[in-house]
Amino acid sequence: AQKVTQAQTEISVVEKEDVTLDCVYETRDTTYYLFWYKQPPSGELVFLIRRNSFDEQNEISGRYSWNFQKSTSSFNFTITASQVVDSAVYFCALVPLGNNDMRFGAGTRLTVKP
Template identity: 90%
Template sequence: AQKVTQAQTEISVVEKEDVTLDCVYETRDTTYYLFWYKQPPSGELVFLIRRNSFDEQNEISGRYSWNFQKSTSSFNFTITASQVVDSAVYFCALSEVDQFYFGTGTSLTVIP
């Protein structure tokens, strides 16, 4: 079974639109961590955020915001007023005690 599901394979938006990337996870652990990574066309993986399972507060960092809901096992990522530089593949990941799982990624294209 897929531990981390990113149902959106590809998304295209026009610059300045808001976009939300979905992430649903599955775990039986009570302590776990959730991550988002960005992979721009250059290929490197850039860490964006880490959230632990005990902290359900939403987080905002500039144009980025994350909505963590344990009740629905979701950790969604919203980019406000998207820019062309946001075009990348975004990966959601789950860290349990002894394993780290990635979703299959969502490819975001921001059209100028």
């Protein structure tokens, strides 16, 4: 069975703080893909990153970074020097190879206060 757990329902930080959003997944597949999406208050779903299970290198994109650890089945997302515009619901998702069935976590609502 495929499952994604985002244990943090809501996080609130003050602008310029660093914040890490946790994502833990379960799958029996050896090959799979992991994703993060952002849903701002306007409601659309914005793609952030895609990572396959063979690539455990961490990734940095501006203030965003991702830490993929297969040993702990985690794919955590860190925002450095958070800004008010980062306020959104963030979803982690898993797709096993061989089908298109994207399983989403429950999402983490991040509020960045000025």
